[in-house]
Amino acid sequence: MQQDLTLIIIANESEAAFYSSAGLGRGLHRLSEISAADFADTHRAHTKPMGRGKGGPAGETHEYEPKTSDRRLSRENFSHHVAEAAEEIWEAEPFTRLFVVAPPRMLGALRDDLPGSLTRNLAGDLDKDLVKVPLQDLPEHFRGLIVL
Numbered sequence: 001m002q003q004d005l006t007l008i009i010i011a012n013e014s015e016a017a018f019y020s021s022a023g024l025g026r027g028l029h030r031l032s033e034i035s036a037a038d039f040a041d042t043h044r045a046h047t048k049p050m051g052r053g054k055g056g057p058a059g060e061t062h063e064y065e066p067k068t069s070d071r072r073l074s075r076e077n078f079s080h081h082v083a084e085a086a087e088e089i090w091e092a093e094p095f096t097r098l099f100v101v102a103p104p105r106m107l108g109a110l111r112d113d114l115p116g117s118l119t120r121n122l123a124g125d126l127d128k129d130l131v132k133v134p135l136q137d138l139p140e141h142f143r144g145l146i147v148l
Contacts, residue, residue, distance in 0.1 A: 006097040006123065006146065009086055010138075012131045013075045013106050016082045018089050019138075021146075028138055034085055036078040072105075079109035087115050097123040099146050101130050 008019040008028065017033040036042040090098070098118050100110055104127045114122070124145055130138065 004096045005094055006099055007086065007090055007093075007095045008099045008146075009082065009101065009110070010130050011079075011082050011100075011102045011106055011110065012129045013071070013078060013103070015131045016078075016085070017131065018086065020093065020095070028135060030135060031089055032085070034081060036074065036081075039078065039081050042074045042078045042081070075106060076109050076113075079106065079113045082110060083113035083115065083118075086118060090118055095121070097121055099123050099142075100125040101128060101141075103127060103129045 003023050006021045006023075008021060010017050010019065014036040015033065016035075018031040019028045020031055021028050086098075089095075098114075098121050100107065100114075100122065102110055102125075107125055107127050111119070111125075126141070126145060128141065130141055133141065
């Protein structure tokens, strides 16, 4: 009987770590990590200046904010890099399941960016920021969600 090998992504808007678990009693093994600081496009602000428009009858002008904030752009760009790294790791090992942990907005961005090969094998997710949690304390957060 083949054992399930799970890839676990734990990320937030600035860091991501990748773990593997071979099942019950085998624990977690850290595979790699990446940081938003490693990628120039995660810190790029809007390239277009804020817009200007004419206001009321007196003809005053006002500036308006871009539709997407710099923070959102950074999160989406980093999410793309996390998804690419996850795909490379997935293809290098015989993983059978994927589990993703991230704060709600980052989790949504990751769901959008993960390729089909990973989303088809998504066993679950958790909307928490566990990036700074020590390795030995992580299994407690997954109790009832995933077998480690």
